[in-house]
Amino acid sequence: MPELPEVETIARTLRPQIRNTSIQSIGVLLPKALQAGTNLLPCLTGGRITNVSRRAKLLLVSVSPSVFAEKALLKGEKEILLVFHLKMTGAFFVHPAGTDPEKHTRLMFDLGLAGRLFFNDIRTFGYCRIMLPQDLNQWPFWADLGPEPLGMSAKELGLHLAETLAGRKISIKAALLDQRVVAGVGNIYADESLFRAGIAPMLPAASLSRNRMIRLAGDLQAILTKAIEECGSSIRNYRDAHGNAGAFQNAFAVYGRKGARCLDCRTPLRDTRVAGRGTVYCPKCQK
DNA sequence: TCCTCCCTGTTC
DNA sequence: GAACAGGGAGGA
Numbered sequence: 686m687p688e689l690p691e692v693e694t695i696a697r698t699l700r701p702q703i704r705n706t707s708i709q710s711i712g713v714l715l716p717k718a719l720q721a722g723t724n725l726l727p728c729l730t731g732g733r734i735t736n737v738s739r740r741a742k743l744l745l746v747s748v749s750p751s752v753f754a755e756k757a758l759l760k761g762e763k764e765i766l767l768v769f770h771l772k773m774t775g776a777f778f779v780h781p782a783g784t785d786p787e788k789h790t791r792l793m794f795d796l797g798l799a800g801r802l803f804f805n806d807i808r809t810f811g812y813c814r815i816m817l818p819q820d821l822n823q824w825p826f827w828a829d830l831g832p833e834p835l836g837m838s839a840k841e842l843g844l845h846l847a848e849t850l851a852g853r854k855i856s857i858k859a860a861l862l863d864q865r866v867v868a869g870v871g872n873i874y875a876d877e878s879l880f881r882a883g884i885a886p887m888l889p890a891a892s893l894s895r896n897r898m899i900r901l902a903g904d905l906q907a908i909l910t911k912a913i914e915e916c917g918s919s920i921r922n923y924r925d926a927h928g929n930a931g932a933f934q935n936a937f938a939v940y941g942r943k944g945a946r947c948l949d950c951r952t953p954l955r956d957t958r959v960a961g962r963g964t965v966y967c968p969k970c971q972k
Numbered sequence: 973t974c975c976t977c978c979c980t981g982t983t984c
Numbered sequence: 985g986a987a988c989a990g991g992g993a994g995g996a
Contacts, residue, residue, distance in 0.1 A: 686990075742991080772991055774980085789980095808979045810991070826992080855973070864992080872990065921982080921989080961975070962990065975996080984987075 687771040689834070689869030690912035691923055691931065692739050695777055699744075699802075699926035700737040702779045706799035707733045708748065711792065715809060718791035721824075722815030728754040728765060729815070734796075735764075741830050741868035744769040744777075759817075766821070768814040769804065775811030777926045778803045807922060831867045839906055842867070843899030850890040850898075857893060858886035859960035861905070870905070872962045873918055873940045878905040880939045885971040886959045911936065939965040 687695065708729050713719055719726070731751030738745045746767035750759055759765075769775065774789075779800050786793055787805060792813060794802040804813065814824070822828045831849075834842055846867065850860050860866050861875040870878075879886050881904040884897065893901070912918060917931030920941060924930060934941075938948050943956035947967040956965045 770991080772979095773989075807981065808990095810979065853973090859973090862991085963988085973996105975994100977993090977995105978991105980989100982988085984985100 686773045686871070686873075686921065686923055687775065687917070688742060688871035688874055689739075690874070690909055690915075690933065691917035691925075692742050692744050692771065692869070693913050694917045694925045694931065695771075696737050696739045696744055697925075698929075699777050699779070702926060703734050703746070703796060703799065703802055704736060705733065706796040707731060709795040709797045711794055712786065713792060714786055715791040715806075718804065718806065718809070718812055720812035720814050725765060725815040725817075728758045729767075730754070732765065740827075740833070741864055742770065742871070743827075744771065762817055764818055766816045766818060768816055768821075768827075770812050771806070772808070772810035772812075774807040774922045776805045776922065776924055778805065778924075778928060779926065826864070829865045831863075831865050834867050834869060834902075834905055835909060839903035840899050842906065843902035844895065846890075846902060847893070847895050847898040850893075853891055855890055856887045856959055857884055857890040857901075858962075858964060860890040862960055862962065867905075869909075872964075873920075873937075874905070874908055874912065875962075876940045876965055877938060878908045880966060880971060881908060883971055885968075886964050886966050887957070888972075939967065941965070 728750050732748040735749050736747040748765045750765055779802055781800050784801050789805045789807045790803050791806050792804040849866055858875050861870045882901040912933040915933035918933040919930035920934050942954055943965045946953055950969050952967055952969040954965050955968050
C-alpha cells in the first residue's frame with residue numbers, strides 16, 4: 686500500500702525524529718522480517734543514524750557504525766544501510782524509551798533517550814535488509830529498478846516509457862506497476878494517473894503514441910506530486926511516522942470508487958482486473 | 973507474459 | 985465464513 690508518495694512522507698516525518706540518534710540494541714520479534722544481512726546485525730550496535738531516504742518504494746536508513754564495529758567487524762566500511770520494503774501494511778513509529786512492542790511490532794530499534802523505533806507490519810509481507818552500499822547492485826530487485834518518475838522532465842519520462850515498452854505486449858497498467866519500468870508506482874497511482882491521462886488501463890503499452898506517453902508521464906508526475914503534498918493516501922492502515930493520516934484519498938477520481946459515477950462525465954465507473962490487480966476506470970473518458 | 977502464493981484484518 | 989485487499993518472487 687505505501688507507494689512512492691507514502692514512503693516519501695514516511696521518510697520526511699521519520700528523518701527528524703531519528704537522525705543523529707544512536708542504536709543501543711535491536712529486537713527481532715519476527716525473524717522473517719529480517720530478510721538479509723543478519724550477519725551485520727551486531728555491527729549496528731552503537732551506530733549512529735545519519736539519514737533517512739527513499740528509493741522507489743524502499744525506505745533507506747543510513748547508519749554510521751561505531752569505531753569498534755568499523756575496525757573490528759567491517760574492515761573499514763563506514764556506512765550500513767537498513768533497507769525497508771513496507772509492502773502493504775508496514776509502518777514506522779517512534780515511541781518513548783521503554784515502550785513495549787505492540788501486537789504487530791516486527792523489529793524494534795532502541796535509540797536510548799531518543800526512544801524506540803518500531804517497525805510494525807500487520808500482514809508480515811514487509812522486510813528489512815541490512816546491507817553495505819556496495820552490495821546493493823548485487824541485489825537484482827535494486828539493480829533492475831527503473832528511474833524515479835519525479836527525477837526527470839515529463840518529456841524525458843514519456844520517451845523513456847515509449848522506448849522501454851516498444852514491442853512489448855503488456856498492458857499500460859502492468860507497465861506502470863512494473864518496478865523495472867518506472868520505480869515507485871503501485872495500484873493507486875497507476876489507476877489515478879491513467880484516469881487523468883484518459884487512457885484505458887488494459888490498452889497495450891506499445892500501442893500508445895509518443896505524445897500520449899508524454900502526456901501520461903506528465904499526469905503521473907502531477908498525481909505523485911499532489912499526493913506527496915497531501916502526505917500520501919490513507920486507506921486502511923497507512924500512517925506517517927507521526928501516526929498521522931494522509932489526505933490524498935479524498936482526491937481519488939477512480940481508485941476505490943467502483944460503482945460510483947465518473948467525476949467528469951457521470952458514467953458509472955467500471956471495475957475489472959488488470960495485471961492481477963483490482964482496477965477501476967471510466968469506460969467513456971479512458972480510451 | 974501471466975498466474976499463484978504469501979499473510980491478516982475488514983467487508984460482504 | 986468466504987471474498988477481498990496487493991507487491992513482488994517464483995513457476996508455468
